[in-house]
Amino acid sequence: MTAPLIDLPAAPAPTRLWTPKRVLVTRAAAEQPHTAEILRRCEAAGVEDITLLTNDRLTGLRGETERETYARAKTTLAVVVAPPSALKPQPIPPSADWRIDLAKGCPAHCQYCYLAGSLSGPPVTRVYANLDEVLDGVRTHAGLGTVTSGTAERGHEGTTFELSCYTDPLGIEHVTGSLAEAVRRVGAGRYGDGVSLRFTTKFDDVADLLAVDHQRRTRVRFSVNAPELARRFDGGTSPLAGRLTALRSLALAGYRVGLTIAPVMAYPGWREGYADLLDQVGLALDGVPDLDLTTEIITHRFTPASKDVLLGWYPHTKLEMDEDARTQKRSKFGGVKYVYPRQTMAEMRSWFSTELASRLPGAPLLYWT
Secondary structure (H helix, E strand, O other), rough: OOOOOOOOOOOOOOOOOOOOOEEOOOOOOOOHHHHHHHHHHHHHHHOEEEEEOOOOOOOOOOOOOOHHHHHHHHHHHEEEOOOOHOOEEEEOOOEEEEEEOOOOOOOOOEEEOOOOOOOOOOOOEEHHHHOOHHHHHHHHHHHOOOOOOOOOOHHHOOOOEEEEOOOOOOHHHHHHHHHHHHHHHHHOOOOOOOEEEEEEEOOOHHHHHOOOOOOOOOEEEEEEOOOOHHHHHHEEEOHHHHHHHHHHHHHHOOOOOEEEEEEEEEOOOHHHHHHHHHHHHHHHHOOOOOEEEEEEEEEOOOHHHHHHHHHHHHOOOOOOOOHHHHEEEEEEOOOOEEEHHHHHHHHHHHHHHHHHHHOOOOOOEEEOO
């Protein structure tokens, strides 16, 4: 499985880079080899406030108000050691066979953030310094899984490992280097030939990835939305045009690519908005040889807990979170989330199925949720 021999595109200039104001390094993390690379990158990015802690507790993240705590956490990068509970890959259907976490927390300011309510404490971004141990889960779980591994529909992807369940790994890559290292190792066959990586991003700094011999074993999906919604709700991320430019660059470099259209919202004019999005994607990928493009669609939903957190973070948001306009969906553990009514969901799904086939033929829809 060899990447196509083509002239590599020049890396597009990134439109958004997140650089933390301060970096906290726990005592255990300071002993890890990968920490030296993280600190080298942070210093090169101009970070002056780097603190080596005397223990493994993160302190000083809380302010006097919720907004102050949010601001402090969102400008902090914590270099920590992944605990044993985070080292065992977990199933992550319908995206991939397994979840591997390079970090937890995200520097973006999306007003519908799906991490709200699922991660405890201040929303600090924690990058894992024990990278060797984290990635060893690829080796131990190769050949296992039920989403892609051994299936007729997606078996050609091998055993798949999702890297963006609890972070945007590209959004922090220029100060961590963890993502490119993971892609490099998998591309080199370090964990076997039948494995592949997947991640989703809202950022566009792909220079590191363009320089990696990935051997077509990584699929990079860009999280996109209708242009009006991306402008309104995707705070602190690369604009849609930047993401699509990066999407083209990676596709030309032989990467398998994808779209995560999320969160799809039934707002007034949604058909026109999403048609515009699909047309922009088509233009961005026009003429790319050997294009391998997939799509995944996630509709907007929220829980009572995530709504409370989001309203604390973004008290003036215009994001629609009206329980009376939604349908309750209960998990097997009794949790409640609010989704669009069945008729709305059916209407949107039918529209996307038709329009994807028309505007982006050859880009299969892996799942709708």
